[in-house]
Amino acid sequence: MTATRSAPERTPAVPRRPVRTLRTAVGADPARGVFVALALTLVIGWLVVALDGGQLLNQSSVVSLLHVATGLGLVAAGQTLVILGGSLDLSVGYVVSLSTLVAAETMNGSDSRITPAVLLVLAVSVAIGLVNGVLVATVGINAFIATLGVGLLLKGYLENGYDGPAGSTAPTLVQTLGYQRVGPVPVAFLLFLGVAAAIWFALRRTRYGHHLVAVGGDPDVARLSGVRNDRVLILSHVLCALCAGLAGIYLASRLGSGAPRVGVESFYDLESIAAVVLGGAALAGGRGGVAGTVGGVLLLATVDSVFNQLEVDAFFKQVVRGVIIIAAVALYARRRHRRHRERTGAPS
Amino acid sequence: MVTIRSETTESDGDLPLLELRGITKAFLDVRVLDGVDLDLRRGEVHAVVGENGAGKSTLMKIISGVYPPDGGSVEFDGTPVSFRSPRQAQSAGIGIIHQEFNLLPERTVAENVFLGHEPLRRGLVDKRAMLRRTAELLDAVGETSFPPTARVGQLGVARQQVVEIVKALALDARLLIMDEPTAALADHEVELLYALVRRLQERGIGILYVSHRLVEVFDLSSRITVLKDGHRVTTAPTAETSHDQLVRHMVGRELAHYYPPRAEADRIGEVRLSVRDGANNRLRGIDLDLRAGEVLGVAGLQGSGRSALARAIFGAAPFTSGEVRLDGRPVRLRTARSAIRAGIAYLTEDRKGEGIAAGQSVLDNALLAGRAVFPRWAGRAARTVRIRDLLAAVDVRAAGDQQEIRFLSGGNQQKVVLARWLSLTPRILLFDEPTRGIDVGAKSAIHDLVRRLARDGAAVLMISSELPELLGMSDRIVVMRDGTIAGELPARATEEDVMGLATGADRAESR
Ligand SMILES: Nc1ncnc2c1ncn2[C@@H]1O[C@H](COP(=O)(O)OP(=O)(O)OP(=O)(O)O)[C@@H](O)[C@H]1O
Ligand SMILES: [Mg+2]
Numbered sequence: 001m002t003a004t005r006s007a008p009e010r011t012p013a014v015p016r017r018p019v020r021t022l023r024t025a026v027g028a029d030p031a032r033g034v035f036v037a038l039a040l041t042l043v044i045g046w047l048v049v050a051l052d053g054g055q056l057l058n059q060s061s062v063v064s065l066l067h068v069a070t071g072l073g074l075v076a077a078g079q080t081l082v083i084l085g086g087s088l089d090l091s092v093g094y095v096v097s098l099s100t101l102v103a104a105e106t107m108n109g110s111d112s113r114i115t116p117a118v119l120l121v122l123a124v125s126v127a128i129g130l131v132n133g134v135l136v137a138t139v140g141i142n143a144f145i146a147t148l149g150v151g152l153l154l155k156g157y158l159e160n161g162y163d164g165p166a167g168s169t170a171p172t173l174v175q176t177l178g179y180q181r182v183g184p185v186p187v188a189f190l191l192f193l194g195v196a197a198a199i200w201f202a203l204r205r206t207r208y209g210h211h212l213v214a215v216g217g218d219p220d221v222a223r224l225s226g227v228r229n230d231r232v233l234i235l236s237h238v239l240c241a242l243c244a245g246l247a248g249i250y251l252a253s254r255l256g257s258g259a260p261r262v263g264v265e266s267f268y269d270l271e272s273i274a275a276v277v278l279g280g281a282a283l284a285g286g287r288g289g290v291a292g293t294v295g296g297v298l299l300l301a302t303v304d305s306v307f308n309q310l311e312v313d314a315f316f317k318q319v320v321r322g323v324i325i326i327a328a329v330a331l332y333a334r335r336r337h338r339r340h341r342e343r344t345g346a347p348s
Numbered sequence: 349m350v351t352i353r354s355e356t357t358e359s360d361g362d363l364p365l366l367e368l369r370g371i372t373k374a375f376l377d378v379r380v381l382d383g384v385d386l387d388l389r390r391g392e393v394h395a396v397v398g399e400n401g402a403g404k405s406t407l408m409k410i411i412s413g414v415y416p417p418d419g420g421s422v423e424f425d426g427t428p429v430s431f432r433s434p435r436q437a438q439s440a441g442i443g444i445i446h447q448e449f450n451l452l453p454e455r456t457v458a459e460n461v462f463l464g465h466e467p468l469r470r471g472l473v474d475k476r477a478m479l480r481r482t483a484e485l486l487d488a489v490g491e492t493s494f495p496p497t498a499r500v501g502q503l504g505v506a507r508q509q510v511v512e513i514v515k516a517l518a519l520d521a522r523l524l525i526m527d528e529p530t531a532a533l534a535d536h537e538v539e540l541l542y543a544l545v546r547r548l549q550e551r552g553i554g555i556l557y558v559s560h561r562l563v564e565v566f567d568l569s570s571r572i573t574v575l576k577d578g579h580r581v582t583t584a585p586t587a588e589t590s591h592d593q594l595v596r597h598m599v600g601r602e603l604a605h606y607y608p609p610r611a612e613a614d615r616i617g618e619v620r621l622s623v624r625d626g627a628n629n630r631l632r633g634i635d636l637d638l639r640a641g642e643v644l645g646v647a648g649l650q651g652s653g654r655s656a657l658a659r660a661i662f663g664a665a666p667f668t669s670g671e672v673r674l675d676g677r678p679v680r681l682r683t684a685r686s687a688i689r690a691g692i693a694y695l696t697e698d699r700k701g702e703g704i705a706a707g708q709s710v711l712d713n714a715l716l717a718g719r720a721v722f723p724r725w726a727g728r729a730a731r732t733v734r735i736r737d738l739l740a741a742v743d744v745r746a747a748g749d750q751q752e753i754r755f756l757s758g759g760n761q762q763k764v765v766l767a768r769w770l771s772l773t774p775r776i777l778l779f780d781e782p783t784r785g786i787d788v789g790a791k792s793a794i795h796d797l798v799r800r801l802a803r804d805g806a807a808v809l810m811i812s813s814e815l816p817e818l819l820g821m822s823d824r825i826v827v828m829r830d831g832t833i834a835g836e837l838p839a840r841a842t843e844e845d846v847m848g849l850a851t852g853a854d855r856a857e858s859r
Contacts, residue, residue, distance in 0.1 A: 206473060
């Protein structure tokens with residue numbers, strides 16, 4: 001709506017600019033950044049391990065790297081959704097543990113009960129996700145508190161009922177989901193990639209995806225534009241819990257039984273959030289994507305693998321992970337700052 | 349979503365499209381609307397005017413389902429309705445251009461325009477249709493300077509305003525509410541909006557038009573409703589209303605608006621700020637002198653670099669080459685903080701994005717810059733007293749100075765931000781659209797204030813898209829085009845002079 005229409009040849013020099021800034025904006029896609037970081041980590045890790053006399057990328061360590069990535073990845077893929085929506089889920093670790101138990105105990109070593117067991121796990125996950133979602137979106141409790149509370153509830157149940165592995169996973173599931181591979185790639189990892197691809201597609205091509213990013217970006221804008229914020233958030237929490245449930249089934253297949261502490265011992269709650277943030281998502285919501293999360297997960301799994309091969313102690317490992325996460329977020333922040341400057345220098 | 353293109357214009361032309369009876373609304377015991385009646389016919393433009401805080405936006409939000417009314421009834425298209433969410437109002441066929449932008453800066457224009465009602469194809473979002481229709485709509489409003497794939501955050505305020513308009517049009521509504529749609533547009537850009545409004549009118553769409561620019565109200569509307577303190581003062585046909593009458597209804601007293609007298613030549617003093625050959629990625633070859641005691645107007649089309657100039661001087665997006673001198677001494681202002689310390693104030697045009705801290709109180713917002721930059725400036729108590737005086741001087745209407753600023757009406761928020769900068773008694777003031785969204789009464793108060801500051805020795809640089817204001821206030825006008833200063837005009841310039849320089853028409857003729 002400028003006067004430039006009546007006087008096209010006198011158009012101010014502006015029209016060219018938005019196009020150029022658009023390109024720089026795309027170039028600044030954080031998802032790409034995390035894959036660059038991943039490549040660098042692989043190269044450096046390979047070198048360091050080689051100097052140490054080992055080999056980072058031999059078959060067995062690649063396999064175990066991908067297994068680590070699968071468990072964390074399934075959880076983080078779901079976590080991406082809630083974080084995009086401006087929420088977060090701290091109960092995922094307990095949902096994972098609970099799911100391994102539900103799966104293994106229902107199957108009780110029998111192949112014929114795989115289907116009911118899987119369905120039950122998914123149902124339980126949906127229920128927990130619903131509770132989380134309703135507490136956050138309808139009741140309006142801060143997501144941190146609400147999901148922590150639900151997590152503690154589950155924790156109480158798990159600690160009360162179990163003090164060690166229980167149940168037994170169906171052998172077929174153990175063979176396939178737990179151990180079967182295509183070359184060095186575990187079938188379960190393909191499952192994770194499938195889930196990630198589905199989420200990627202949902203974010204780009206469904207109304208739900210568009211609405212979710214809007215709710216996370218600015219809840220008021222979303223609401224005034226006709227988005228039903230509460231539904232979108234509840235659905236995201238349900239999907240997040242479902243992903244955690246899938247991770248539980250996978251881990252039950254891997255371990256052969258239900259493990260009441262596996263989710264907590266793997267720090268799935270905080271690690272999944274870290275992976276999402278490493279992937280370039282904003283914790284405040286509205287920005288990020290599942291491709292970045294896949295990169296973040298692989299990055300964390302690679303670091304893990306390098307340290308395992310170097311046999312450094314657990315404490316040092318945590319320190320380095322902390323440094324990586326802080327460095328990554330600082331980098332993103334810098335880039336955003338630059339982009340902001342670009343904008344504010346822009347049209348009057 | 350209902351997409352009935354209303355072809356029913358004649359069949360039930362007598363039945364109003366919208367009928368409000370006795371609408372009442374209170375926030376925390378403060379009555380904002382009190383028994384307001386209003387009706388709107390198909391194809392009619394009905395203007396709603398009133399002072400800042402009169403309740404215009406609140407009324408529009410009730411119609412569009414943002415707030416439920418406390419009392420009264422709403423009939424839309426002959427049936428009583430009570431929308432519980434904007435979504436319901438939208439699907440009934442009511443669209444609104446909100447006074448404050450409702451856009452997601454991280455998303456593209458097309459994604460913003462269709463947010464909440466993305467077109468589907470086989471259950472999936474049809475991106476191609478989205479892009480195509482956005483392009484069509486942009487075209488329909490005469491906007492060709494950015495593609496539907498541009499990120500909204502990259503656009504300037506005027507262009508965001510266009511996106512906001514297009515977003516409302518995409519709903520294909522039967523009732524369109526426009527709450528200050530032109531506040532961010534320059535006079536000549538408003539023309540295109542006029543054409544659009546008339547086209548919508550012909551299609552039988554009813555339009556509620558809220559504006560402080562009374563010229564627009566007279567140009568467009570067939571009836572005018574005046575609100576004052578939440579009451580309806582009058583509804584009258586535009587043809588039977590005079591400008592002065594309207595102002596009297598709004599303000600409740602006679603208001604002869606004339607601009608304060610300009611500076612006499614001998615009151616204009618030393619050069620306070622000078623820029624030589626200033627440039628950055630938006631600007632080039634800027635040569636500018638700003639003198640104590642003068643009001644220097646800056647004109648130009650959107651995108652010509654007016655705001656970029658103010659931001660460069662203020663250090664928000666600094667010059668990357670050239671020389672800046674303050675009182676004759678070379679300085680390098682690279683942050684807002686250093687500029688404020690040097691005695692420069694900058695009132696941004698982007699109120700929602702950069703002007704206010706939404707969750708904080710009126711008082712905290714007004715004290716923000718002073719506290720941040722001059723922690724020991726005056727005593728705390730003295731400062732607060734001073735701010736309260738200023739808030740009263742610009743006539744801020746709020747429930748109290750502890751009220752969160754986001755609950756204030758748009759115009760009142762603007763006044764608070766103005767008070768913030770005035771409180772620092774800056775020596776150089778950069779005002780980017782200082783009276784945007786401000787009612788006629790408060791506007792002349794602000795004009796007086798600005799002039800008084802200049803008389804007391806401050807140097808004022810004022811950007812305004814409202815040419816009459818610019819011509820009335822300035823001692824001198826520089827016109828920008830293509831990121832540089834195209835020329836300078838004396839106080840008695842005409843609108844044609846300014847537009848000639850702004851569009852480059854002068855140059856084109858001599859070619
Ligand atoms: N959500 C809210 N909570 C509390 N008070 C509110 C809220 N929204 C509006 N108000 C108050 O209602 C009054 C009317 O505000 P409204 O935004 O309707 O005014 P307006 O006529 O649109 O003014 P302007 O011309 O400045 O836009 C103001 O005093 C404002 O402070
Ligand atoms: Mg308003």
